[in-house]
Amino acid sequence: MQVAMQEANIALKNNEVPVGGVLVNNETNKIITKAHNKINDGNNAILHCELILINNACEKLKSKYLNKTTLFITLEPCVMCAAAISEAHISAIYFGAFDEKKGGIEKLRIAYKRNNIYLPQIYGGILEEESANLLKNFFRNKRNES
Amino acid sequence: MQVAMQEANIALKNNEVPVGGVLVNNETNKIITKAHNKINDGNNAILHCELILINNACEKLKSKYLNKTTLFITLEPCVMCAAAISEAHISAIYFGAFDEKKGGIEKLRIAYKRNNIYLPQIYGGILEEESANLLKNFFRNKRNES
Numbered sequence: 313m314q315v316a317m318q319e320a321n322i323a324l325k326n327n328e329v330p331v332g333g334v335l336v337n338n339e340t341n342k343i344i345t346k347a348h349n350k351i352n353d354g355n356n357a358i359l360h361c362e363l364i365l366i367n368n369a370c371e372k373l374k375s376k377y378l379n380k381t382t383l384f385i386t387l388e389p390c391v392m393c394a395a396a397i398s399e400a401h402i403s404a405i406y407f408g409a410f411d412e413k414k415g416g417i418e419k420l421r422i423a424y425k426r427n428n429i430y431l432p433q434i435y436g437g438i439l440e441e442e443s444a445n446l447l448k449n450f451f452r453n454k455r456n457e458s
Numbered sequence: 459m460q461v462a463m464q465e466a467n468i469a470l471k472n473n474e475v476p477v478g479g480v481l482v483n484n485e486t487n488k489i490i491t492k493a494h495n496k497i498n499d500g501n502n503a504i505l506h507c508e509l510i511l512i513n514n515a516c517e518k519l520k521s522k523y524l525n526k527t528t529l530f531i532t533l534e535p536c537v538m539c540a541a542a543i544s545e546a547h548i549s550a551i552y553f554g555a556f557d558e559k560k561g562g563i564e565k566l567r568i569a570y571k572r573n574n575i576y577l578p579q580i581y582g583g584i585l586e587e588e589s590a591n592l593l594k595n596f597f598r599n600k601r602n603e604s
Contacts, residue, residue: 356516357523357545363504370502377503391566392545395538399503414575420537429560 313384313406313439315346319361320386320446323348330446333361333385335369335378338403344369344381361385362393366400377401386443388436391416397432404433408443459530459552459585461492465507466532466592469494476592479507479531481515481524484549490515490527507531508539512546523547532589534582537562543578550579554589 319332326348334346347364351357362385369378378400386408389397394416397405405417417434465478472494480492493510497503508531515524524546532554535543540562543551551563563580 351522354516355520355522356513357547358509358512358516358542360545363509366504367502370500370504374501376497376501390541390545392538392541395536395541395562396504399506399536399538401503416541 313386313408315343316384316386316408317439317442317446319346319348320443323350323361324446324450326350326353328352330450331361331385331387333365333383335365335402336382336384338380338382345372358392360390360393362389363396366396366402370400379403382406383432384438386439387411387447388415388417390414391419394420398430401430402432404435406435406438408437408439409447410436410440410444459532459554461489462530462532462554463585463588463592465492465494466589469496469507470592470596472496472499474498476596477507477531477533479511479529481511481548482528482530484526484528491518504538506536506539508535509542512542512548516546525549528552529578530584532585533557533593534561534563536560537565540566544576547576548578550581552581552584554583554585555593556582556586556590 315334316332320330323332324330328349332348335344337344345365345368347361349361350359381402382404383402384406388407388411461480462478466476470476474495478494481490483490491511491514493507495507496505527548528550529548530552534553534557
């Protein structure tokens with residue numbers, strides 16, 4: 313989770329919403345890939361950290377699915393990313409700050425409650441305060457700038 | 459929508475789930491980009507037609523958002539793609555076949571009902587029979603192969 317925080321801090325320096333993450337191989341405990349938000353840098357509203365991680369990992373592992381991997385991410389994934397994590401069969405997520413507005417894990421459970429879909433194990437609130445403060449300070453500064 | 463169908467047929471020839479789409483500029487009515495599913499070809503479970511279209515269009519237009527564009531797609535977007543379409547601010551979607559299992563447009567409405575998020579205008583059932591038959595035949599053949 314410290315690596316995910318480091319990535320979030322890189323995003324912050326790049327004037328991106330500070331969210332960072334890392335994908336780990338469950339068997340070796342080694343990092344497969346790490347990333348941060350690149351919406352501004354990549355000029356693309358869907359370049360969330362999680363989609364970048366999934367794309368990089370599939371390419372690196374030459375695998376359509378990412379079973380037996382764990383995602384550490386500083387913010388609760390949005391609905392898009394939660395659904396992408398489900399599609400990619402990531403086995404577990406540990407996230408930092410809860411996202412009351414766009415956080416999609418519980419929404420995905422609700423949305424799909426009648427369907428048999430793949431859902432990872434989910435653990436929220438890891439380094440929550442540190443992750444949340446990074447985001448709060450970023451948005452406070454943005455408001456002060458405008 | 460005929461162009462989206464052509465793309466779906468390319469996917470079919472490539473042994474991909476036959477879904478195709480095209481993104482159009484609302485002001486000029488010209489095609490910005492067209493694509494089809496590339497999950498097998500790209501070895502990546504999230505390479506749905508819609509994500510490819512959004513990534514290509516953002517790159518081509520050098521724009522983070524895709525306001526004033528319309529998506530024509532042969533299958534109702536899944537939750538991941540519906541949320542991506544929302545993030546990218548695509549203004550309208552016309553889709554062919556309804557997806558009872560993973561179709562995410564209505565689920566997104568339900569999931570987000572208490573939040574103020576961007577939602578496109580949505581029109582389903584365009585060339586529905588043709589789009590649905592392409593998918594039904596694909597999955598029937600897959601079952602017969604196994």
